Amino acid sequence: MTKRTSIKIDYSKCHTGASTDPRECRKCLFVCDPAVFLMHPTLEDHPDPHNPEIWRIDAIWLSKCTGCMKCVEICPEQAIVVKPGDSLSIIRGF
Amino acid sequence: MKWSGVLNIANDFRKYHTTTTWTLQAISMCEWCFKHGDGGKWYNNARLYRNELADEYNASEYLEEQWKNMETLFIRKIMGFNSIGLGYKMQMPIIGRVIRKVVEGQIHSEKKNRNPVRADGHFGQVLPLEDAQHIIGNLAAEPIIKNYCVCRWMQRGVKDAVCINFGQLSEVIEKHTRYIPEDVKYRLDREEAIQALQEQNEKGYVASVWFQPVPYINAICSCESPECGGLRLRNDFNLKTVYKGEYVIEIDIDKCQGCMSCVKMCQFSALRYLPSVKRVIVDLDKCFGCGVCRHACKHDALNLIPRESVPGQAGKY
Numbered sequence: 001m002t003k004r005t006s007i008k009i010d011y012s013k014c015h016t017g018a019s020t021d022p023r024e025c026r027k028c029l030f031v032c033d034p035a036v037f038l039m040h041p042t043l044e045d046h047p048d049p050h051n052p053e054i055w056r057i058d059a060i061w062l063s064k065c066t067g068c069m070k071c072v073e074i075c076p077e078q079a080i081v082v083k084p085g086d087s088l089s090i091i092r093g094f
Numbered sequence: 095m096k097w098s099g100v101l102n103i104a105n106d107f108r109k110y111h112t113t114t115t116w117t118l119q120a121i122s123m124c125e126w127c128f129k130h131g132d133g134g135k136w137y138n139n140a141r142l143y144r145n146e147l148a149d150e151y152n153a154s155e156y157l158e159e160q161w162k163n164m165e166t167l168f169i170r171k172i173m174g175f176n177s178i179g180l181g182y183k184m185q186m187p188i189i190g191r192v193i194r195k196v197v198e199g200q201i202h203s204e205k206k207n208r209n210p211v212r213a214d215g216h217f218g219q220v221l222p223l224e225d226a227q228h229i230i231g232n233l234a235a236e237p238i239i240k241n242y243c244v245c246r247w248m249q250r251g252v253k254d255a256v257c258i259n260f261g262q263l264s265e266v267i268e269k270h271t272r273y274i275p276e277d278v279k280y281r282l283d284r285e286e287a288i289q290a291l292q293e294q295n296e297k298g299y300v301a302s303v304w305f306q307p308v309p310y311i312n313a314i315c316s317c318e319s320p321e322c323g324g325l326r327l328r329n330d331f332n333l334k335t336v337y338k339g340e341y342v343i344e345i346d347i348d349k350c351q352g353c354m355s356c357v358k359m360c361q362f363s364a365l366r367y368l369p370s371v372k373r374v375i376v377d378l379d380k381c382f383g384c385g386v387c388r389h390a391c392k393h394d395a396l397n398l399i400p401r402e403s404v405p406g407q408a409g410k411y
Protein backbone atom coordinates (compact mmCIF):
# COMPACT_ATOMS: atom_id res chain seq x y z
CA MET A 1 0.00 0.00 0.00
CA THR A 2 1.37 3.39 -1.02
CA LYS A 3 2.02 5.76 1.83
CA ARG A 4 1.16 9.19 0.46
CA THR A 5 2.99 12.30 1.53
CA SER A 6 0.79 14.81 3.32
CA ILE A 7 1.59 18.53 3.44
CA LYS A 8 -0.66 21.01 5.24
CA ILE A 9 -0.38 24.79 5.23
CA ASP A 10 -1.98 26.87 7.97
CA TYR A 11 -3.80 29.62 6.10
CA SER A 12 -4.52 31.53 9.29
CA LYS A 13 -0.78 32.30 9.21
CA CYS A 14 0.03 32.48 5.50
CA HIS A 15 -2.60 33.93 3.15
CA THR A 16 -3.35 37.38 1.77
CA GLY A 17 -4.82 39.20 4.76
CA ALA A 18 -3.07 36.96 7.35
CA SER A 19 0.18 37.96 9.04
CA THR A 20 2.20 36.82 5.99
CA ASP A 21 1.19 37.27 2.36
CA PRO A 22 2.79 34.42 0.40
CA ARG A 23 3.66 36.80 -2.45
CA GLU A 24 5.93 38.70 -0.06
CA CYS A 25 7.60 35.68 1.59
CA ARG A 26 7.94 32.91 -1.07
CA LYS A 27 10.63 31.15 1.01
CA CYS A 28 9.12 27.66 0.74
CA LEU A 29 8.93 28.02 -3.06
CA PHE A 30 12.57 29.03 -3.15
CA VAL A 31 14.01 26.22 -1.01
CA CYS A 32 11.98 23.27 -2.30
CA ASP A 33 14.23 21.61 -4.90
CA PRO A 34 11.49 19.53 -6.57
CA ALA A 35 9.16 22.61 -6.61
CA VAL A 36 6.29 20.91 -4.81
CA PHE A 37 4.54 24.20 -3.94
CA LEU A 38 2.31 26.33 -6.13
CA MET A 39 1.41 29.94 -5.36
CA HIS A 40 -1.89 30.98 -6.91
CA PRO A 41 -4.87 33.32 -6.67
CA THR A 42 -7.78 31.84 -4.69
CA LEU A 43 -10.66 30.29 -6.61
CA GLU A 44 -13.22 32.94 -5.62
CA ASP A 45 -14.19 35.79 -7.99
CA HIS A 46 -11.76 38.68 -7.87
CA PRO A 47 -12.81 42.32 -8.43
CA ASP A 48 -10.16 42.68 -11.16
CA PRO A 49 -9.94 39.21 -12.75
CA HIS A 50 -6.74 40.16 -14.62
CA ASN A 51 -5.01 41.16 -11.41
CA PRO A 52 -6.36 39.04 -8.54
CA GLU A 53 -5.37 40.27 -5.11
CA ILE A 54 -5.96 37.26 -2.82
CA TRP A 55 -3.29 34.57 -3.00
CA ARG A 56 -2.26 31.43 -1.17
CA ILE A 57 0.04 28.44 -1.51
CA ASP A 58 -0.86 24.77 -2.00
CA ALA A 59 1.49 21.82 -1.91
CA ILE A 60 0.55 20.34 -5.23
CA TRP A 61 3.13 17.85 -6.54
CA LEU A 62 2.98 15.74 -3.40
CA SER A 63 4.41 12.65 -5.06
CA LYS A 64 7.60 14.61 -5.84
CA CYS A 65 8.30 15.57 -2.22
CA THR A 66 11.49 13.91 -0.99
CA GLY A 67 10.87 14.74 2.66
CA CYS A 68 13.91 16.95 3.10
CA MET A 69 11.99 19.26 5.53
CA LYS A 70 13.70 22.41 4.22
CA CYS A 71 10.32 24.13 3.80
CA VAL A 72 9.35 23.38 7.39
CA GLU A 73 12.68 24.71 8.67
CA ILE A 74 12.59 27.95 6.69
CA CYS A 75 8.94 28.95 7.10
CA PRO A 76 8.95 32.08 9.31
CA GLU A 77 5.32 31.43 10.29
CA GLN A 78 5.77 27.73 11.11
CA ALA A 79 2.79 27.28 8.83
CA ILE A 80 3.90 24.08 7.07
CA VAL A 81 3.51 20.52 8.35
CA VAL A 82 5.01 17.72 6.23
CA LYS A 83 4.38 14.03 6.83
CA PRO A 84 6.68 12.34 4.33
CA GLY A 85 5.44 9.25 2.54
CA ASP A 86 6.66 7.42 -0.55
CA SER A 87 7.68 9.56 -3.53
CA LEU A 88 6.93 8.57 -7.10
CA SER A 89 10.57 7.54 -7.64
CA ILE A 90 10.48 5.31 -4.56
CA ILE A 91 7.21 3.71 -5.67
CA ARG A 92 8.45 3.12 -9.20
CA GLY A 93 11.81 1.91 -7.98
CA PHE A 94 13.86 4.14 -10.31
CA MET B 95 8.89 14.18 -44.76
CA LYS B 96 10.41 10.90 -45.73
CA TRP B 97 8.11 9.00 -43.36
CA SER B 98 4.97 10.39 -44.96
CA GLY B 99 4.31 6.99 -46.50
CA VAL B 100 4.28 5.43 -43.07
CA LEU B 101 2.02 8.24 -41.94
CA ASN B 102 -0.54 7.60 -44.59
CA ILE B 103 -0.66 3.98 -43.65
CA ALA B 104 -0.89 4.88 -39.98
CA ASN B 105 -3.67 7.35 -40.56
CA ASP B 106 -5.64 4.98 -42.75
CA PHE B 107 -5.25 2.42 -40.04
CA ARG B 108 -6.43 4.90 -37.45
CA LYS B 109 -9.61 5.69 -39.31
CA TYR B 110 -10.71 2.12 -38.75
CA HIS B 111 -9.19 1.57 -35.34
CA THR B 112 -9.69 4.85 -33.51
CA THR B 113 -10.08 3.09 -30.20
CA THR B 114 -6.67 1.41 -30.22
CA THR B 115 -4.58 3.78 -28.15
CA TRP B 116 -1.23 2.39 -29.21
CA THR B 117 -1.64 3.59 -32.77
CA LEU B 118 -2.42 7.08 -31.49
CA GLN B 119 0.68 7.06 -29.34
CA ALA B 120 2.92 5.72 -32.06
CA ILE B 121 2.05 8.50 -34.49
CA SER B 122 1.18 11.32 -32.15
CA MET B 123 3.69 13.98 -33.23
CA CYS B 124 3.46 12.98 -36.83
CA GLU B 125 -0.22 13.62 -36.38
CA TRP B 126 0.36 17.34 -35.75
CA CYS B 127 2.77 17.79 -38.62
CA PHE B 128 0.46 15.72 -40.76
CA LYS B 129 -2.61 17.75 -39.83
CA HIS B 130 -1.08 21.20 -39.61
CA GLY B 131 2.37 21.10 -41.19
CA ASP B 132 1.38 21.52 -44.85
CA GLY B 133 4.09 19.02 -45.74
CA GLY B 134 6.70 20.10 -43.16
CA LYS B 135 7.07 20.70 -39.45
CA TRP B 136 3.91 22.16 -37.92
CA TYR B 137 5.75 25.09 -36.42
CA ASN B 138 7.24 26.12 -39.76
CA ASN B 139 3.79 26.61 -41.31
CA ALA B 140 3.31 30.39 -41.72
CA ARG B 141 -0.48 30.05 -41.84
CA LEU B 142 -0.65 28.99 -38.17
CA TYR B 143 0.70 32.36 -37.01
CA ARG B 144 -1.74 34.62 -38.87
CA ASN B 145 -4.44 36.82 -37.40
CA GLU B 146 -7.01 35.42 -39.81
CA LEU B 147 -6.45 31.95 -38.42
CA ALA B 148 -6.62 33.30 -34.85
CA ASP B 149 -9.96 34.98 -35.64
CA GLU B 150 -11.31 31.82 -37.23
CA TYR B 151 -10.75 30.02 -33.90
CA ASN B 152 -11.87 32.95 -31.67
CA ALA B 153 -8.38 32.86 -30.17
CA SER B 154 -8.59 36.25 -28.54
CA GLU B 155 -11.66 35.28 -26.49
CA TYR B 156 -10.11 31.93 -25.59
CA LEU B 157 -6.81 33.51 -24.52
CA GLU B 158 -8.55 36.13 -22.40
CA GLU B 159 -10.35 33.41 -20.38
CA GLN B 160 -7.37 31.08 -20.31
CA TRP B 161 -4.97 33.68 -18.99
CA LYS B 162 -7.37 34.99 -16.35
CA ASN B 163 -7.39 31.45 -14.93
CA MET B 164 -3.88 30.28 -15.79
CA GLU B 165 -2.53 30.06 -12.25
CA THR B 166 -5.49 28.08 -10.94
CA LEU B 167 -5.31 25.40 -13.64
CA PHE B 168 -3.74 22.79 -11.36
CA ILE B 169 -5.98 23.37 -8.33
CA ARG B 170 -9.29 23.47 -10.16
CA LYS B 171 -11.44 20.34 -10.04
CA ILE B 172 -11.97 19.10 -13.56
CA MET B 173 -14.48 16.25 -13.82
CA GLY B 174 -14.12 15.67 -10.10
CA PHE B 175 -10.34 15.75 -9.70
CA ASN B 176 -7.58 18.34 -9.57
CA SER B 177 -3.81 17.95 -9.94
CA ILE B 178 -3.01 17.84 -6.22
CA GLY B 179 -1.15 14.57 -5.73
CA LEU B 180 -1.57 13.78 -9.44
CA GLY B 181 1.36 11.35 -9.31
CA TYR B 182 -0.47 9.23 -6.73
CA LYS B 183 -3.77 9.41 -8.60
CA MET B 184 -2.13 8.26 -11.81
CA GLN B 185 -0.60 5.26 -10.05
CA MET B 186 -4.07 3.92 -9.25
CA PRO B 187 -4.86 1.05 -11.63
CA ILE B 188 -8.15 2.05 -13.27
CA ILE B 189 -8.55 5.66 -12.19
CA GLY B 190 -5.00 6.40 -13.37
CA ARG B 191 -5.78 5.17 -16.89
CA VAL B 192 -9.01 7.17 -17.02
CA ILE B 193 -7.22 10.33 -15.86
CA ARG B 194 -4.53 9.90 -18.51
CA LYS B 195 -7.10 9.48 -21.25
CA VAL B 196 -9.24 12.42 -20.16
CA VAL B 197 -6.30 14.77 -19.60
CA GLU B 198 -4.56 13.94 -22.89
CA GLY B 199 -7.89 14.33 -24.70
CA GLN B 200 -8.20 17.83 -23.27
CA ILE B 201 -4.59 18.81 -23.91
CA HIS B 202 -4.86 17.86 -27.59
CA SER B 203 -8.49 18.86 -28.11
CA GLU B 204 -9.47 20.33 -31.47
CA LYS B 205 -13.17 20.34 -30.62
CA LYS B 206 -15.37 23.41 -31.08
CA ASN B 207 -16.38 23.67 -27.40
CA ARG B 208 -12.89 23.78 -25.92
CA ASN B 209 -12.69 25.03 -22.36
CA PRO B 210 -10.04 27.79 -21.97
CA VAL B 211 -10.17 27.59 -18.17
CA ARG B 212 -8.60 24.14 -18.29
CA ALA B 213 -6.36 25.12 -21.24
CA ASP B 214 -7.85 22.64 -23.72
CA GLY B 215 -5.78 22.45 -26.89
CA HIS B 216 -2.67 24.00 -25.33
CA PHE B 217 0.51 22.02 -25.92
CA GLY B 218 3.93 22.45 -27.47
CA GLN B 219 7.24 21.03 -28.55
CA VAL B 220 10.89 21.53 -27.65
CA LEU B 221 12.95 23.08 -30.42
CA PRO B 222 16.55 24.22 -30.90
CA LEU B 223 17.57 27.88 -30.85
CA GLU B 224 17.89 28.08 -34.66
CA ASP B 225 14.28 26.98 -35.25
CA ALA B 226 13.01 29.33 -32.53
CA GLN B 227 14.90 32.25 -34.04
CA HIS B 228 13.57 31.40 -37.50
CA ILE B 229 10.04 31.61 -36.10
CA ILE B 230 10.61 34.97 -34.42
CA GLY B 231 12.44 36.37 -37.44
CA ASN B 232 9.98 35.22 -40.10
CA LEU B 233 6.71 33.78 -38.86
CA ALA B 234 5.58 35.31 -35.56
CA ALA B 235 2.80 37.90 -35.78
CA GLU B 236 3.37 41.28 -34.12
CA PRO B 237 3.34 42.65 -31.49
CA ILE B 238 6.09 40.60 -29.82
CA ILE B 239 6.53 40.90 -26.06
CA LYS B 240 8.86 39.52 -23.41
CA ASN B 241 7.19 38.85 -20.07
CA TYR B 242 7.84 37.15 -16.75
CA CYS B 243 7.54 33.36 -16.82
CA VAL B 244 4.28 32.36 -15.11
CA CYS B 245 5.57 28.93 -14.11
CA ARG B 246 8.65 30.29 -12.34
CA TRP B 247 6.59 32.87 -10.43
CA MET B 248 4.07 30.26 -9.26
CA GLN B 249 6.51 27.46 -8.47
CA ARG B 250 9.82 29.10 -7.53
CA GLY B 251 8.65 32.57 -6.51
CA VAL B 252 11.01 34.38 -8.89
CA LYS B 253 10.37 36.81 -11.72
CA ASP B 254 12.33 35.90 -14.84
CA ALA B 255 11.51 37.77 -18.05
CA VAL B 256 12.07 34.97 -20.56
CA CYS B 257 8.73 34.23 -22.23
CA ILE B 258 8.42 35.51 -25.77
CA ASN B 259 4.76 35.84 -26.73
CA PHE B 260 3.29 37.28 -29.89
CA GLY B 261 0.25 37.89 -32.03
CA GLN B 262 -3.10 38.13 -30.29
CA LEU B 263 -1.66 36.77 -27.05
CA SER B 264 0.51 39.84 -26.41
CA GLU B 265 -2.34 42.23 -25.67
CA VAL B 266 -4.02 39.67 -23.44
CA ILE B 267 -0.89 39.25 -21.31
CA GLU B 268 -0.35 43.00 -21.08
CA LYS B 269 -3.53 43.27 -18.98
CA HIS B 270 -1.91 41.02 -16.34
CA THR B 271 0.43 43.68 -15.05
CA ARG B 272 2.30 41.39 -12.63
CA TYR B 273 3.86 39.63 -15.64
CA ILE B 274 5.02 42.78 -17.40
CA PRO B 275 8.66 43.63 -16.65
CA GLU B 276 9.04 47.01 -14.97
CA ASP B 277 11.21 49.83 -16.25
CA VAL B 278 12.39 47.97 -19.34
CA LYS B 279 11.24 47.84 -22.93
CA TYR B 280 9.11 44.72 -23.08
CA ARG B 281 7.62 45.15 -26.55
CA LEU B 282 10.43 43.86 -28.73
CA ASP B 283 11.26 44.17 -32.40
CA ARG B 284 12.31 41.00 -34.19
CA GLU B 285 16.03 41.61 -33.75
CA GLU B 286 15.64 42.20 -30.02
CA ALA B 287 13.54 39.06 -29.60
CA ILE B 288 16.08 36.97 -31.54
CA GLN B 289 18.81 38.31 -29.27
CA ALA B 290 16.73 37.58 -26.16
CA LEU B 291 16.25 33.97 -27.26
CA GLN B 292 19.99 33.66 -27.83
CA GLU B 293 20.82 34.85 -24.32
CA GLN B 294 18.19 32.65 -22.69
CA ASN B 295 19.27 29.55 -24.60
CA GLU B 296 22.92 30.14 -23.71
CA LYS B 297 21.95 30.28 -20.04
CA GLY B 298 20.59 26.75 -20.37
CA TYR B 299 16.88 27.44 -20.78
CA VAL B 300 15.09 25.10 -23.17
CA ALA B 301 13.22 26.71 -26.08
CA SER B 302 9.69 25.46 -26.73
CA VAL B 303 6.93 26.51 -29.13
CA TRP B 304 3.25 26.43 -28.23
CA PHE B 305 -0.19 25.96 -29.75
CA GLN B 306 -2.63 28.06 -27.74
CA PRO B 307 -5.15 26.75 -28.72
CA VAL B 308 -4.22 24.31 -31.51
CA PRO B 309 -3.64 25.22 -34.38
CA TYR B 310 -2.85 28.85 -33.45
CA ILE B 311 0.82 29.43 -32.48
CA ASN B 312 1.68 32.41 -30.28
CA ALA B 313 4.47 31.65 -27.82
CA ILE B 314 8.12 30.66 -27.60
CA CYS B 315 9.11 29.87 -24.06
CA SER B 316 12.53 29.41 -22.52
CA CYS B 317 11.73 26.78 -19.95
CA GLU B 318 13.32 25.53 -16.80
CA SER B 319 12.51 22.21 -15.16
CA PRO B 320 10.99 21.39 -12.64
CA GLU B 321 9.08 24.70 -12.52
CA CYS B 322 7.66 24.50 -16.04
CA GLY B 323 4.13 23.10 -15.80
CA GLY B 324 4.32 21.62 -19.30
CA LEU B 325 7.63 19.84 -18.76
CA ARG B 326 6.41 18.71 -15.32
CA LEU B 327 3.47 16.83 -16.80
CA ARG B 328 5.68 15.35 -19.50
CA ASN B 329 8.74 14.42 -17.44
CA ASP B 330 7.04 13.18 -14.29
CA PHE B 331 3.75 11.78 -15.59
CA ASN B 332 4.44 11.16 -19.29
CA LEU B 333 1.51 13.31 -20.42
CA LYS B 334 2.15 14.75 -23.87
CA THR B 335 1.95 18.44 -23.00
CA VAL B 336 5.39 18.94 -24.52
CA TYR B 337 6.71 16.77 -27.32
CA LYS B 338 10.38 16.01 -27.75
CA GLY B 339 12.16 18.02 -30.44
CA GLU B 340 12.70 17.07 -34.07
CA TYR B 341 16.38 16.39 -33.35
CA VAL B 342 18.68 14.46 -31.02
CA ILE B 343 22.23 15.22 -29.97
CA GLU B 344 25.21 13.43 -31.51
CA ILE B 345 28.54 13.30 -29.72
CA ASP B 346 31.66 13.18 -31.86
CA ILE B 347 33.75 10.93 -29.64
CA ASP B 348 36.96 11.81 -31.47
CA LYS B 349 36.49 15.48 -30.64
CA CYS B 350 35.17 15.18 -27.09
CA GLN B 351 37.86 16.19 -24.59
CA GLY B 352 35.90 15.10 -21.55
CA CYS B 353 35.73 18.59 -20.04
CA MET B 354 32.24 17.82 -18.65
CA SER B 355 30.95 21.35 -19.39
CA CYS B 356 27.97 20.07 -21.36
CA VAL B 357 26.69 17.82 -18.56
CA LYS B 358 25.54 20.67 -16.36
CA MET B 359 23.57 22.26 -19.23
CA CYS B 360 21.22 19.32 -19.83
CA GLN B 361 17.87 19.72 -18.08
CA PHE B 362 16.85 16.18 -19.00
CA SER B 363 19.80 14.31 -17.43
CA ALA B 364 20.68 12.83 -20.81
CA LEU B 365 24.44 13.43 -20.56
CA ARG B 366 26.96 11.81 -18.23
CA TYR B 367 30.75 11.79 -17.96
CA LEU B 368 32.58 8.46 -17.86
CA PRO B 369 35.97 8.65 -16.12
CA SER B 370 37.14 5.33 -17.63
CA VAL B 371 37.02 6.60 -21.23
CA LYS B 372 37.31 10.30 -20.36
CA ARG B 373 34.33 11.37 -22.43
CA VAL B 374 30.61 11.98 -22.13
CA ILE B 375 27.89 9.54 -23.12
CA VAL B 376 24.28 10.32 -24.02
CA ASP B 377 21.07 8.49 -23.21
CA LEU B 378 19.17 9.23 -26.42
CA ASP B 379 15.89 8.11 -24.88
CA LYS B 380 16.15 11.09 -22.53
CA CYS B 381 17.41 13.63 -25.08
CA PHE B 382 14.75 16.19 -26.03
CA GLY B 383 16.90 17.67 -28.80
CA CYS B 384 16.94 21.14 -27.28
CA GLY B 385 20.57 21.66 -28.31
CA VAL B 386 21.34 23.68 -25.20
CA CYS B 387 24.39 21.52 -24.35
CA ARG B 388 26.09 22.74 -27.55
CA HIS B 389 26.67 26.18 -26.03
CA ALA B 390 29.05 24.65 -23.47
CA CYS B 391 31.25 22.72 -25.91
CA LYS B 392 34.44 24.47 -26.95
CA HIS B 393 35.54 21.51 -29.06
CA ASP B 394 32.73 21.26 -31.61
CA ALA B 395 31.91 17.77 -30.39
CA LEU B 396 28.14 18.23 -30.09
CA ASN B 397 25.74 18.49 -33.02
CA LEU B 398 22.03 18.03 -33.52
CA ILE B 399 20.88 15.50 -36.07
CA PRO B 400 17.28 14.78 -37.17
CA ARG B 401 15.45 12.45 -34.80
CA GLU B 402 14.13 10.67 -37.89
CA SER B 403 17.68 9.77 -38.96
CA VAL B 404 18.23 7.63 -35.85
CA PRO B 405 16.30 4.39 -36.30
CA GLY B 406 15.68 3.87 -32.58
CA GLN B 407 14.38 7.43 -32.12
CA ALA B 408 12.37 7.94 -35.29
CA GLY B 409 8.73 8.69 -34.56
CA LYS B 410 9.38 8.87 -30.81
CA TYR B 411 8.33 12.31 -29.70
Ligand code: SF4
Nearest residue numbers: 032065066068069071
Ligand atom coordinates in the same frame (compact mmCIF):
# COMPACT_ATOMS: atom_id res chain seq x y z
S1 SF4 C 1 9.95 18.49 2.57
FE1 SF4 C 1 11.48 19.17 1.07
S2 SF4 C 1 10.80 18.25 -0.86
FE2 SF4 C 1 9.06 18.14 0.55
S3 SF4 C 1 7.91 19.99 0.14
FE3 SF4 C 1 9.29 20.49 1.83
S4 SF4 C 1 11.11 21.37 0.83
FE4 SF4 C 1 9.92 20.31 -0.74
Ligand code: SF4
Nearest residue numbers: 014025026027028075
Ligand atom coordinates in the same frame (compact mmCIF):
# COMPACT_ATOMS: atom_id res chain seq x y z
S1 SF4 D 1 7.57 29.93 3.85
FE1 SF4 D 1 5.72 29.84 5.13
S2 SF4 D 1 5.08 31.97 5.36
FE2 SF4 D 1 6.54 31.91 3.66
S3 SF4 D 1 5.26 31.69 1.85
FE3 SF4 D 1 5.82 29.62 2.48
S4 SF4 D 1 4.15 28.94 3.82
FE4 SF4 D 1 3.98 31.16 3.60
Ligand code: SF4
Nearest residue numbers: 243245315316317322
Ligand atom coordinates in the same frame (compact mmCIF):
# COMPACT_ATOMS: atom_id res chain seq x y z
S1 SF4 E 1 6.08 27.16 -20.40
FE1 SF4 E 1 8.22 27.54 -19.81
S2 SF4 E 1 8.76 29.68 -20.17
FE2 SF4 E 1 6.50 29.38 -20.45
S3 SF4 E 1 5.69 30.04 -18.57
FE3 SF4 E 1 6.08 27.85 -18.33
S4 SF4 E 1 8.26 27.55 -17.69
FE4 SF4 E 1 7.87 29.67 -18.24
Ligand code: SF4
Nearest residue numbers: 360381382384385387
Ligand atom coordinates in the same frame (compact mmCIF):
# COMPACT_ATOMS: atom_id res chain seq x y z
S1 SF4 F 1 21.64 16.10 -24.49
FE1 SF4 F 1 19.74 16.48 -25.61
S2 SF4 F 1 18.29 17.14 -24.06
FE2 SF4 F 1 20.33 17.32 -23.14
S3 SF4 F 1 20.93 19.44 -23.52
FE3 SF4 F 1 21.74 18.22 -25.21
S4 SF4 F 1 20.16 18.30 -26.80
FE4 SF4 F 1 19.19 19.00 -24.89
Ligand code: SF4
Nearest residue numbers: 350351353354356391
Ligand atom coordinates in the same frame (compact mmCIF):
# COMPACT_ATOMS: atom_id res chain seq x y z
S1 SF4 G 1 31.53 20.01 -23.61
FE1 SF4 G 1 32.23 19.01 -25.49
S2 SF4 G 1 34.34 18.42 -25.10
FE2 SF4 G 1 33.40 18.87 -23.11
S3 SF4 G 1 32.64 16.89 -22.39
FE3 SF4 G 1 30.94 17.85 -23.48
S4 SF4 G 1 31.10 17.08 -25.59
FE4 SF4 G 1 33.05 16.66 -24.58
